[in-house]
Amino acid sequence: MKQSSRINVNLMKDYNKQLVLRTIQKHGPISRVEVANRIDLSRPSVSEIVSILIEEQWIEEKSSEVKVRGRQPIPLDINKEKKVIIGLEIGAYSTKVIVSNLKAEILNEIAIEMDVHKNPNEMIEYLGNQINLITERYKANQIEVLGIGVGMHGLVDTEKGENIFAPNLGWKNVQIKSILEKITQLKVLIDNDCNSAALAEMWFGQGKDESNFISVIVDYGVGASIINNGSIFKGSHHVTGQVGHITIDPDGPLCSCGNYGCLETLTSETAILKKVKRKLKIGEKSSILNQKDNIEDLTIDDFYIAVNKGDEFCINITHEVARNLGLGFTILINLFGPRFIVLGGSLTKISDALIPIIKEVIQLKVMGEEAKHTPIITSGLGDDLYTIGAASLIVEDIFSLPRPNK
Template identity: 75%
Template sequence: MKQSSRINVNLMKDYNKQLVLRTIQKYGPISRAEIANRIELSKPSVSEIVSILIEEEWINEKVPKVKVRGRQPIPLEINKHKKLIIGLEIGAYSNKIVVTNLKANILEEIEIEISHEKNPIHIIEDLGSRINQIVSQYKQSNIDVLGIGVGMHGLVDTDTGKNIFAPNLGWRNVEIKSILEKLTGLQVLVDNDCNSSALAEMWFGQGKDENNFITVLVDYGVGASVINEGKIFKGSHYVTGQIGHVTIDSDGALCSCGNYGCLETKTSETAILRSVKRNLKLGGMSTLQTLYSDIDNITIDDFYEAVNAGDELSLSIARDVARNLGAGFSILINLFGPKFIILGGSLTKISDVILPIISDVIQLKVLGEDAKETPIKSSVLGRNLYTIGAASLIVEDIFTLPKLN
């Protein structure tokens, strides 16, 4: 009984320490008294834990901006200089390595083009070598690098850190975690980019302080992640959230997954460009024709600029994309009942055009009056969403509260 009691006391101490640290991460700068009130822990206990966290360089004291009479409360914040994370985005066209602090401020960024002819294991080994060079520089300054978070598209076994299938890369069964851990000696966590981006939204974006929402990413692919009670809902078979591969047109185009008529074939960047070029070749009129002598050179960013400039052909295609996304979003709302949905990825560049149409479709297709009003938000994390998402895998691991039983 005495040993069990001692274990329970130690568990509770670890829990309270983690709770204080998590509170400072989420709500800092915050005073000791505010922490005590927020988590219902005694002020002496909070002060004792804070002293330990300062000594371990997890947090530091901040000079108050406003002076008040009497004893001045000292704000506490996460130490932005002593604990860093590597975020690795494995994309369809390029890989990106970033160094961030625990507040998702990017300190360093490297982008490397992907060679689709190159063996994926060699690509991962090259990334590990580059990461080692980065980490060694920070170690020389006595800065801790806490781990590597990896976000990529497709199916990922998060327990083993293995890529199962990445359709846009053609990768199958690549042991990303074990290769990187062996090369770097750091903890490595791997997940698909939808889940990692959802964590970025929960810690640093539109989902901060919310426990039940869905993120949908649209760029070269389409995927979703469900945050339920503050955790990623994963289900079985590694396919949870693959809304891009729901069939919405049984006579539709061939998808990268091998199916026909997936939502992705109607709404991804590839689908959008295919539609633009087809319409132009059939005689459609657009300002896009003036950009290049060869229509095939038109880029997705050209399309987004044309939409925002009011080009009618581009707007028509954007509206079709929005209507199809509305159908996909409606499925998600009917299945999971989220508080809101966050749209991320490059399609956020035309949010003003597509979000109202998505909401109109939801009004028609979703069951229940309250659910019909589900807000659709645009991510504010921009081009850094994926890399911050990758780093957020480590953030989530660091700040997750330990189980008490």
């Protein structure tokens, strides 16, 4: 009896400490009084916890900006100098490594070329050694490296810390977590890049003040992640969020997954570029042809430029893509009723042309008057979405509240 109440006191203390830290992370700069009001904890308790957090270098006191007479509340914020995180985005062609502070400010960034012919284990070992070279510099300056977050495409087993299948690299069951942990001696967390991107939105992006929303990424593939009550809805079998493989047209193109007419085959960058080339080759006219001498040399960036210049041919293709995305979004809204959907990935470069049409489809097809007006917004994290997402896996681990069964 005595022992269990002791455990409860400790758990409560941990919980409150975590609650204070999380509140300062999300809402800093913030005074002790404001923290106490937000989380309904007594001011002396908040002050006591704040002293510990300052000593442990999680947070720091900032100087008050407003200068008036009398005693000023001292704003508290995350200590940006003393603790950093590594974010690793394993891509098909190159892997990006960032060092970020706890406010998702990128302090250092390098790109490492991927050798697809190399054994995946060797490749991960190589990445681990490169990370060691980076972290040594921080450690030498008494800066604590809190861990490595890894985001990658395909199916990922987060518990085992291995990838199940990454089609663009051909990797299967690579023990990424254990290899990296052995080499770097740091905590490693791995997840699918859609999930990690959704965490980036939740901690640092459009979802900062929301606990129920969906993040959809469209670039070389299409994927979604559902944030439900402030955490990722994981489901079973590691397939949750594979919205890119919902069948939109059973007579459509063959997909990398083996099915026909998946959303991805109609809306991914690869699909768009294929369609552009095919149509141009049968004589359709477009100003995009001014950008390259040969149709085969056209890139997806040429397409984005042409759309934003108002090229009719490219805008028509964008609208077709948007209509198909609208069908996918309709399914997501009808199933999960998110507060909003945030669109990330390269296609956000043409979101001004995409989003009005996606909204039209949603208005026509979604059930319920309120849900028909579900906001569709664009991610503000741009090209850093995946790397900040990877780092956010560690942020989530640090700042999430302790759960009894964890």
